[in-house]
Amino acid sequence: MVGTKRKRRESFGAIRKRESGRHQASYVGPDGERHNAPQTFDTMTDARGWLAIQQGRILQGTWSEMDTAKAESAQRGRGMLFAEYAEQWIATRTNRHGDHLRPRTASEYRRLVAGPLKPFAESRLTAITTEGVRGWYSALLAAGTKTQAARAYELLKSILTTAVADGRLKVNPCQIRGAASASTGKKVVPPTASELQAILDNITPRYRAAVILAAWAGVRYGELTELRVKDLERAGDVYMVNVARAVTHVTGQGFVLGETKSEAGVRTIVLPPHVTDIVATHLTEYVSRFPDSLLFPAADGVTHLSQTSFYKHWDRARKAAKRPDMPWHALRHYGATRAALAGATLKELQTRLGHSTVAAAMRYQHTAGRDEELARRMSDLA
Numbered sequence: 317m318v319g320t321k322r323k324r325r326e327s328f329g330a331i332r333k334r335e336s337g338r339h340q341a342s343y344v345g346p347d348g349e350r351h352n353a354p355q356t357f358d359t360m361t362d363a364r365g366w367l368a369i370q371q372g373r374i375l376q377g378t379w380s381e382m383d384t385a386k387a388e389s390a391q392r393g394r395g396m397l398f399a400e401y402a403e404q405w406i407a408t409r410t411n412r413h414g415d416h417l418r419p420r421t422a423s424e425y426r427r428l429v430a431g432p433l434k435p436f437a438e439s440r441l442t443a444i445t446t447e448g449v450r451g452w453y454s455a456l457l458a459a460g461t462k463t464q465a466a467r468a469y470e471l472l473k474s475i476l477t478t479a480v481a482d483g484r485l486k487v488n489p490c491q492i493r494g495a496a497s498a499s500t501g502k503k504v505v506p507p508t509a510s511e512l513q514a515i516l517d518n519i520t521p522r523y524r525a526a527v528i529l530a531a532w533a534g535v536r537y538g539e540l541t542e543l544r545v546k547d548l549e550r551a552g553d554v555y556m557v558n559v560a561r562a563v564t565h566v567t568g569q570g571f572v573l574g575e576t577k578s579e580a581g582v583r584t585i586v587l588p589p590h591v592t593d594i595v596a597t598h599l600t601e602y603v604s605r606f607p608d609s610l611l612f613p614a615a616d617g618v619t620h621l622s623q624t625s626f627y628k629h630w631d632r633a634r635k636a637a638k639r640p641d642m643p644w645h646a647l648r649h650y651g652a653t654r655a656a657l658a659g660a661t662l663k664e665l666q667t668r669l670g671h672s673t674v675a676a677a678m679r680y681q682h683t684a685g686r687d688e689e690l691a692r693r694m695s696d697l698a
Contacts, residue, residue, distance in 0.1 A: 329367040331360060339363040343370055347381050396484070398444065398475075399437035402429045405475045419572045420564040425471055427567075432456060432468035441479055446489045453492055470496035506650035507531075507639060514637035516594075520629040525598035526612050527633075527647065529557060533585040534651035534669045537644060538562035539576060541621045546607035548595065555595050557585045559670065563620050571620045581670035 329343030338356035341363040345351050351370075357363040373379040406425050409417050417425070429437070435452055436444055449472070456465035473490035480488050507515065512531060516524055529535050535543070535557065542563040549556045562576045576582055587595065603609050604617075614621045627644075634642050648669070655665055 326364070326367065328371045331363045331367070333360075341367050343367055345370075345381065346374060346379060349381075396441055397437065398433075398439050398441060399429065401441055401479065401484070402433070402475050405478055418564075418574060419566045419569060423566045423568075428464075428468045428471050432461070432464055433472055436472070441476075441484050444476070444489050446491050449489050450492060453495055466496055504643065504646050504649050505641075506646045506653055507637065507642060511637045511639055511642075512647075512650060515633045515639075518636035519633040522598070522602040523612065523626070523629055525595050525602075526626075528587070528591045528594050530644065530647035531650045532587055532591055532654070533557045534648045534655075535559060535585070536562065536581075536648065536670075537623065538564050539581070539670075541610070541612055542573065543611045544607065545599070545603060545605065545609045545611065548599070548611070550596075551586075553589045553592055555587045555592060557587060559583050559585065565620075565622060576670060583667060583670050585668055 329341060331339055331341050333339055334356065336356075338358065339360055339362070340356050341353040342350055353363070353366050357366065370379070403426075406417065406422050406429075411417070416422075436448075439448075449469075453465060453469055456462075456468065469490065469492065473488065473496060476485060476488045476490055479485045512527075516527055519527055526540060529540055529543070530537075539559050539562045542561045543557070543559070547558045547560070549558065559576060560582050561573060562581070563571050563573050566572050598611070599605075603611055603613075610618070610620065612621050612626075613619060614625060630644055631640075634640055652665055652669055655668055660668065
């Protein structure tokens with residue numbers, strides 16, 4: 317009679333043979349939880365060797381629950397595709413205040429993942445290499461999409477930095493110096509005073525006040541199209557603009573009402589007296605007097621004005637001013653320049669434009685005409 321061979325019981329931990337023929341090892345740690353090896357083993361001897369190492373760490377007092385969890389997480393992440401991990405990252409990402417990404421930001425990140433980052437979509441995280449990233453980035457530059465390449469690279473680097481922190485990668489393969497800060501080098505040139513007047517003369521009348529608020533108050537488009545009657549306050553011969561909200565259009569969601577771009581975006585801006593009549597005319601002729609009425613609604617008079625609809629009017633006006641190259645955002649630069657020429661300090665510019673830092677305000681302080689004014693002041697001193 318042939319005896320039945322009994323399965324050997326491990327002195328520490330447990331080993332089981334899987335259907336694949338490979339061996340899986342596990343043990344109960346000092347925390348009372350069962351921990352699996354981050355990989356399976358070819359032989360029983362290899363599995364026992366791994367268990368012996370873990371037992372030795374426990375006996376020496378060097379065992380760490382965090383190290384074990386990190387190893388397990390890394391193993392689980394080996395099979396995770398970049399697109400899957402990127403979606404998890406976007407869904408759970410928080411800013412320095414602990415808030416989730418704003419809808420517009422999350423939508424833009426998903427656009428980048430589905431667009432320029434698509435070559436990595438079906439790649440395992442561990443399969444993304446430094447060489448692969450360099451080749452991908454070089455191809456984007458060759459296609460002439462320098463600014464988008466920088467944005468996509470910055471997002472890729474941020475996602476993979478988190479993957480390193482999660483233990484899914486050992487090192488971040490994004491190692492290209494300066495890639496995240498690359499730009500086309502195109503500068504926004506604000507309109508001259510005569511160009512601005514040409515725009516005002518040719519824009520659809522109900523949008524003249526919109527041009528004024530963008531040029532002299534420096535409001536962003538999302539802030540402008542959420543302004544309501546109650547947000548304008550007259551004080552003597554000037555109007556004050558109270559910016560407290562902004563609206564964005566998110567693909568698949570429509571218009572999303574929310575906060576301004578930053579906390580500094582909540583501000584009150586005093587308009588110069590010479591534009592008072594234009595604003596007063598707009599309030600009288602083009603909007604309802606109800607406090608919650610939008611200052612610049614869509615054609616139905618109720619919903620928010622989309623950029624696509626508005627740009628039909630804007631494009632005609634900028635072409636009439638012989639500035640077909642000028643983006644709407646250039647009017648914000650115009651307001652910053654005029655405030656600087658009027659003697660505004662960087663701190664005052666920062667407050668007026670709603671920037672969180674002085675450095676951001678400096679980017680809008682164009683110096684056109686400033687040299688001449690300074691030269692005249694120097695002459696006055698002489």
